[in-house]
Each structure stands twice: as structure tokens, then as C-alpha cells.
Amino acid sequence: MSLSSEELTRYSRNILLNGVGRKGQEKIKSSIVSIIGLGGLGSPTALYLSAAGVGELRIIDSDVVDLTNLQRQILYTTNSQNYSKAEVAQKKLTELNDKILIKQFNTRITKDNINEILQGSHLVLEGSDNFETKFLVNDFCVLNSLPLLVAGILRFEGQVLGIIPNQTACYRCTFPEMPGADSIPNCAEAGVLGSVAGIVGSIQATEALKYLVFGESEIFGKILNCDFYNLEIRKIQRKRNKNCPICGDTKKYFTLEHHGEIDRNCKI
Ligand SMILES: [Zn+2]
Numbered sequence: 001m002s003l004s005s006e007e008l009t010r011y012s013r014n015i016l017l018n019g020v021g022r023k024g025q026e027k028i029k030s031s032i033v034s035i036i037g038l039g040g041l042g043s044p045t046a047l048y049l050s051a052a053g054v055g056e057l058r059i060i061d062s063d064v065v066d067l068t069n070l071q072r073q074i075l076y077t078t079n080s081q082n083y084s085k086a087e088v089a090q091k092k093l094t095e096l097n098d099k100i101l102i103k104q105f106n107t108r109i110t111k112d113n114i115n116e117i118l119q120g121s122h123l124v125l126e127g128s129d130n131f132e133t134k135f136l137v138n139d140f141c142v143l144n145s146l147p148l149l150v151a152g153i154l155r156f157e158g159q160v161l162g163i164i165p166n167q168t169a170c171y172r173c174t175f176p177e178m179p180g181a182d183s184i185p186n187c188a189e190a191g192v193l194g195s196v197a198g199i200v201g202s203i204q205a206t207e208a209l210k211y212l213v214f215g216e217s218e219i220f221g222k223i224l225n226c227d228f229y230n231l232e233i234r235k236i237q238r239k240r241n242k243n244c245p246i247c248g249d250t251k252k253y254f255t256l257e258h259h260g261e262i263d264r265n266c267k268i
Helices: 005-010 021-029 042-052 067-071 085-096 114-118 131-143 194-214 256-265
Strands: 032-036 056-060 101-105 123-126 148-154 157-163 222-227 232-237
Touching: 005 021, 021 194, 032 042, 042 056, 042 085, 042 194, 056 085, 056 114, 085 101, 114 131, 123 131, 123 194, 131 148, 131 157, 131 256, 148 194, 157 194, 194 222
Parallel strands: 032 056, 032 123, 056 101, 123 148
Antiparallel strands: 148 157, 157 222, 222 232
């Protein structure tokens, strides 16, 4: 996919990078990336990937903007309150870069609509605030061989996990059981520093761009644990779990129809 002279100028600082060049920028332009959750993580990832020239972004969120979001969700302003995050984000991202296609989905991702929304993506970025979505997206991506970056934030901390299905540990290999609704506090209960969301989302965007250009990135097969209170960042190798019900040797489930069943019945 060739670049216009305007695009060569717009993306010149990418193109100057060793190993990126015009070819790398063309790869970015021909990529389709889906971003699930347009909150503290989805805001920086969507902004940076739009600015970088990802050819097609699919952005998914069912929420409307509220006042408590504005401390960290940098896609939105005070005037965005009560409007759909997906719709406001599409407008904002198009203002930033009108050379790319932004498809917005003002809906919660479910096992009934996930195929329609994510199919054809080259990479999926998960940054929602709930485990149900994280497990569902993991299962879909593993079953459909879509590379996935899952991120989470809480208080002063963040995590990013990179998954190449059937090659590296999946989210279920790493977190075998979905935590109960009350066992882990969320940002609404325990708080989160806005700038932490910015850093962790930016790490997700950086790893995404490296993957799109180079076909690999250091994050895959690893979990990056970031503790910004103590300013400690650790990269930990994750092993595949041979008993994982979705990607292990003895995997039992081959379709998303079983997705809820795994979480109700399966201890691994
Ligand atoms: Zn697995």
C-alpha cells in the first residue's frame, strides 16, 4: 500500500527510524487493529495508533463518558459527558488523522457479536475494565489465531501480556480462573492514577507498532509487571499451560459456545 507525499511527510519521524522506513510505514498503513475498551488504556492506544497511521482501527466500547473518566481518559473533554465513547472517539481520532479508517462500535463485545467485529484484524488490543471481556477476547483470539495484547491497570500498577495464539501462553494459561466479581477491586473502588493509564496504554501501543512493522515484539510470551509507585518494571516469561482448556494439549473447547461453561465448571 503506497504512501502519498502528504503521508510521507506526516509519518516522516516513523520512516526515519532504523528498520522502519517507507516499507514499515506501508505495513502500518495496511494493518487492521481492533481496540476493545476506550477508557484509560484505550484512549492513549487509539490516539497513538491513529497518529502513527494504522490503516484501519476498530474501536469498541458501550459506555458513555462521565465526569470521573476525565481524570485519565484523554480522548474526552468536559463537553463529551453523556455522549457515547465510541462516537466521540471516532470524531476525535478522525480530527487527528483523516487519512485512516476508524470504525466505531457503540456496543459491549459478546460472544454473539465478537466474530463480526474482530474478524480480519491483524492485532487485537484489549484494555477493558472487566475480566469477563478479557477472557472472552482471549478465547476468541486463541480460537481464531489473532495476536493479542491484554493490559490492565489499578492504583499505581499496570500489566501487559502479549499473546501469539498456540505459540505463547494465553491469558487463561496465565490466569487459569476468572476472579470472582468481588475478589479483585476495580479502578472505581481502589482508584488509579491517570498517568499510569497513559504509560501502560503507551506501552501497549508501542508493542503493537513494533509487531505491525517487525512481525514480532519482545512482549509476546511475557507479562510486563509495572509498579510505578516503586518505579519497578519486570518482564516475566510465561509458560504455556498444557492443561489450558483453550490452548493446552488436552484442550476441550473448540468454539465460543463453551466460553461460559469453562468459567463455570473448569478448574485447571
Ligand atoms: Zn492457554
